[in-house]
Amino acid sequence: GNSVTQMEGPVTLSEEAFLTINCTYTATGYPSLFWYVQYPGEGLQLLLKATKADDKGSNKGFEATYRKETTSFHLEKGSVQVSDSAVYFCALSDGTGANNLFFGTGTRLTVIP
Amino acid sequence: ETGVTQTPRHLVMGMTNKKSLKCEQHLGHNAMYWYKQSAKKPLELMFVYNFKEQTENNSVPSRFSPECPNSSHLFLHLHTLQPEDSALYLCASSVREVGEETQYFGPGTRLLVL
Helix, strand or coil: CCEEEECCCCEEEECCCCEEECEEEECCCCCEEEEEEECCCCCEEEEEEECCCCCEEEECCEEEECECCCCECCEEECCCCHHHCEEEEEEEECCCCCCCEEECCCEEEEEEC | CCCEEEECCEEEECCCCEEEEEEEECCCCCEEEEEEECCCCCCEEEEEEECCEEEEECCCCCCEEEEEEECCEEEEEEECCCHHHCEEEEEEEECCCCCCCCCEECCCEEEEEC
8 A cells, every 4th residue: 555654753953953854655656755844824835746766856955865765755954944843744646646645644843043 | 825725714613513614726726635634643635526526535424525516616514523523624736647646735724623
């Protein structure tokens, strides 16, 4: 079946620290992989995505590389800001055209000045 | 502006009330979704509509009743809810075709059932 496992939070970092949030997946077929972000009081926003192995998604200084050999899609940012405080969700879509997304449980990030 | 709007943003209701949540998408998409987001749980997909036809119902209790009159509007009718139904209800839309799986979410309706 399809599932996503992401690291448990919460994660607390100082401003300008390096961020990694781990995400691994199990999938049948050829999934696309996503990171969504949810800021306080808001819905989910697409942060980045990758549609095939070795693709790198990037946006707002965040990056994630689709690693088929390790079934991973870890989120990284070199220098976090207070404004990055949010909940981050890893997700996959099964690539069948049904467009169903399978989400992880989310990781809450708090960045302190 | 995500292009997906939801009303109301907050709702408090008693267990005997009937209320409806509304979602509207301005993106020209042909698929719409309802999710339930509870604390410490993955997002739960509730319903999927593709070109106004319901294609998924993930064992959702009958006290939740969806309605999709056209590709731009989606409703979730609520009646005789339970306190455990308190959650954030998120609507999303997408283009439903291979290679275009990105879903766009609304801000959600925060529901409290007393």
